Each structure stands twice: as structure tokens, then as C-alpha cells.
Amino acid sequence: MPLTDEKPRAPEDWKEALGWTPALALAFAPYAAKGLLPARVSLVYRKQLKVLCHTGELVAGTGGRIRHHAASLGELPAVGDWVAARLPERDGEALVTAVLPRRTTFTRKVPGTSTAPQVLATNIDTVLVVMGLDQDFNVRRLERFLSLAWEGGATPVVALNKQDTCPDVAERLAAVRAVSRDARIHTVSALLGSGVDELADVFGYGKTVAVLGSSGVGKSTLVNRVLGMQVMSTQGTRDDGKGRHTTTHRQLFALPQGGAIIDTPGLREVQLWEAGDGVAKTFDDIEALATRCRFGDCQHDAEPGCAVKAALDDGTLPQPRFDSWVQLNKELEWLAQQGPKGRLETRRRERVGHGKRR
Numbered sequence: 029m030p031l032t033d034e035k036p037r038a039p040e041d042w043k044e045a046l047g048w049t050p051a052l053a054l055a056f057a058p059y060a061a062k063g064l065l066p067a068r069v070s071l072v073y074r075k076q077l078k079v080l081c082h083t084g085e086l087v088a089g090t091g092g093r094i095r096h097h098a099a100s101l102g103e104l105p106a107v108g109d110w111v112a113a114r115l116p117e118r119d120g121e122a123l124v125t126a127v128l129p130r131r132t133t134f135t136r137k138v139p140g141t142s143t144a145p146q147v148l149a150t151n152i153d154t155v156l157v158v159m160g161l162d163q164d165f166n167v168r169r170l171e172r173f174l175s176l177a178w179e180g181g182a183t184p185v186v187a188l189n190k191q192d193t194c195p196d197v198a199e200r201l202a203a204v205r206a207v208s209r210d211a212r213i214h215t216v217s218a219l220l221g222s223g224v225d226e227l228a229d230v231f232g233y234g235k236t237v238a239v240l241g242s243s244g245v246g247k248s249t250l251v252n253r254v255l256g257m258q259v260m261s262t263q264g265t266r267d268d269g270k271g272r273h274t275t276t277h278r279q280l281f282a283l284p285q286g287g288a289i290i291d292t293p294g295l296r297e298v299q300l301w302e303a304g305d306g307v308a309k310t311f312d313d314i315e316a317l318a319t320r321c322r323f324g325d326c327q328h329d330a331e332p333g334c335a336v337k338a339a340l341d342d343g344t345l346p347q348p349r350f351d352s353w354v355q356l357n358k359e360l361e362w363l364a365q366q367g368p369k370g371r372l373e374t375r376r377r378e379r380v381g382h383g384k385r386r
């Protein structure tokens with residue numbers, strides 16, 4: 029995808045190009061009355077932010093008010109957020125004073141034992157799930173990424189990368205088809221550029237695409253390829269084929285033709301957060317079977333008339349897929365059991381603006 033301008037443009041319609049909507053304009057009205065300007069968060073690194081606004085990209089800080097009032101880390105500005113900001117008169121930082129309502133939110137449980145949410149990105153239309161056709165290939169992990177994508181309210185598109193390294197693309201493609209339900213699947217080589225043009229219609233004016241996947245699968249290589257220039261550094265994988273975690277922060281880039289792409293660090297752990305219908309959507313084949321079980325509360329274990337068990341027995345439902353479904357539901361159940369007390373504790377623990385309150 030060729031680039032027309034070297035520098036990100038900030039034409040009159042910069043907001044619309046990045047996905048500004050009438051609903052956002054409405055939510056923004058009270059801030060406009062206070063002389064604030066709209067901006068979109070392009071980078072979050074610890075407490076430091078960058079925002080895109082009508083003048084281009086600016087470094088920004090987060091107002092103490094936001095930090096103080098945020099009930100959890102999940103409410104602080106995240107990459108993709110539309111915010112109200114006070115711009116510096118001359119040099120200096122912009123100040124983000126409010127986060128506008130999010131249309132979609134990608135949240136995972138923070139890694140480890142804590143039950144806290146971590147917002148990965150917001151206001152996303154499409155999640156481009158990148159998986160390597162090399163050692164990274166793992167359909168069970170893909171199911172997790174797909175669940176996260178559906179859960180967040182976006183449409184997932186699967187990009188199977190490193191096509192150039194894989195001798196049995198057809199076989200792997202079939203394995204992915206079997207678990208991807210309605211999601212589009214593309215095989216690409218971000219390194220060589222093959223297949224990348226077929227992804228062109230995933231991007232577009234006003235649309236935001238987040239690139240998710242494990243470390244080392246080629247997310248940044250793909251982002252560079254889509255942008256037509258080297259914006260993210262990439263790095264060779266280790267000898268064991270595992271990624272090195274080259275990208276350390278999420279970053280949103282405006283595309284020259286309008287729209288945005290968000291590069292993210294490889295996720296080592298993809299644990300779901302909040303039970304919506306992400307898992308049900310990812311496993312709609314099993315959900316459909318379950319409605320045909322004789323008992324409404326069938327555990328798909330030893331009950332008579334279990335349609336799930338029957339599908340497992342006759343091989344139409346692969347056991348690993350069933351196990352994956354059970355596992356993800358267990359995780360969601362466990363999370364549900366943690367709250368509201370567990371949730372409150374977590375909220376308290378990770379309360380931001382620590383200082384006085386601690």
C-alpha cells in the first residue's frame with residue numbers, strides 16, 4: 029500500500045478520517061464549551077501519552093482529576109480513546125482532562141493472579157489477529173484471540189503470517205478455517221509483502237484496526253508494510269522460535285488514506301475479562317449443539333441425550349476444541365466468582381493517583 033505523504037496530514041477532516049462520529053461530537057459538546065479540544069490517544073507509555081489532534085501528534089499528560097476519579101486502571105486513557113484535551117499555548121505538553129465514551133473496548137485480565145482488567149485498545153472496528161505459520165501456529169491460542177476480539181465488539185480478521193516459511197499452508201489453513209467461524213482468513217508474508225494487498229479493504233477512512241497476536245509473529249512488520257514505511261522496529265526471533273517482545277507499547281498510527289492501525293506488544297497471556305458473548309460466538313458450533321441436549325442444564329458429561337457428547341463420539345466435534353471451550357468458560361466463571369468483593373479489592377489495590385489515598 030503506497031504512501032502518498034511523508035508526514036501525517038492534519039487536514040480539516042482529520043477527526044472523521046480517524047473515526048470521529050456524531051455520537052462523539054455530542055459527548056464532546058460540554059468540553060467544547062469549556063474550550064477543550066478533541067484528540068485521540070496514539071500512545072501510552074507508563075504515565076506518558078501522545079495524542080493526535082488537528083496540529084498533528086503531541087506529547088500529553090493526564091490531568092490529576094482523571095487519575096483521582098478513575099475507579100480502576102481500565103478507566104484511564106488508553107490507546108484509541110477519544111479525549112478532551114487542553115492544548116499547550118506554545119511548546120509543552122497537552123493535558124488530557126476527560127475520556128469520551130468508548131464504542132468498543134478490548135480488555136484482558138492482567139497476567140498473573142490479580143483479577144484486574146487491562147484495556148488493550150479502544151474504539152476498534154477490526155481486530156487483525158496475526159498468527160505465524162511457523163512454530164507459533166496454535167489453533168487453541170487463536171480461539172482465545174478470536175474470543176477476545178468478539179468480546180470487545182470488533183470483527184476479527186485472521187492473518188496467517190510467514191507464509192514463506194511454511195511448507196503445508198493448505199493443511200494449516202484448513203485447521204484455522206475449522207475454528208474461525210465467520211472470520212475472514214488471509215495467508216500473508218509481511219516480510220515479502222505477498223498477500224498483504226488482499227488486506228487492503230480491512231483498512232479504510234474512519235476505521236480503526238488493531239493488530240493482536242503473540243510476540244514475534246510479525247505484527248510490527250505487517251504494520252510497517254501497511255503504512256508503507258518503517259515506523260515500528262522489528263527483530264529476529266530467538267533460536268527457539270519464540271518472539272523477543274520487541275514492541276513494548278501500544279501505538280496508533282494514522283493511515284494516509286484515512287483510518288488508523290494500532291500495533292501492540294505480543295501478548296504472552298491472553299486471559300479473558302468479563303463474560304460477554306465472545307466465547308459463545310467463537311464456539312457457536314458447540315453452543316448450537318448444546319441447545320439440542322435433552323437437559324437444559326446438561327454438563328455434557330454423562331447425561332443421556334447429550335448432543336455435545338454425541339458429536340465428540342462421532343468425531344464431528346474435535347475433543348481439543350471442546351476442551352478449549354470448557355477451559356475458557358471455566359476462566360470466565362472464576363472471574364465472575366471473584367466479584368463484586370474480589371473486584372472491589374482489585375479496584376482498591378490498583379487505584380490510581382495513589383499518593384494520598386494509600
Ligand SMILES: Nc1nc2c(ncn2[C@@H]2O[C@H](COP(=O)(O)OP(=O)(O)OP(=O)(O)O)[C@@H](O)[C@H]2O)c(=O)[nH]1
Pocket residue numbers: 189190191192193216217218219220241242243244245246247248249250261262263264265271272273274275276292293294295
Ligand atoms: N520469514 C518471515 N519472517 C517474518 C515475516 N514477518 C515477520 N518476520 C520476521 O519475524 C520477526 C519478528 O517480527 P516482528 O514484526 O518484530 O514481530 P512482532 O509480532 O511485532 O513481535 P513483538 O513486537 O515482540 O510482539 C522479524 O525478524 C521479522 O523479520 C514473514 O512473513 N516471513
Ligand SMILES: [Mg+2]
Pocket residue numbers: 247248249260261262274275291292293294
Ligand atoms: Mg512488534
Ligand SMILES: [Zn+2]
Pocket residue numbers: 318321322326327328329331333334335336337
Ligand atoms: Zn450436553
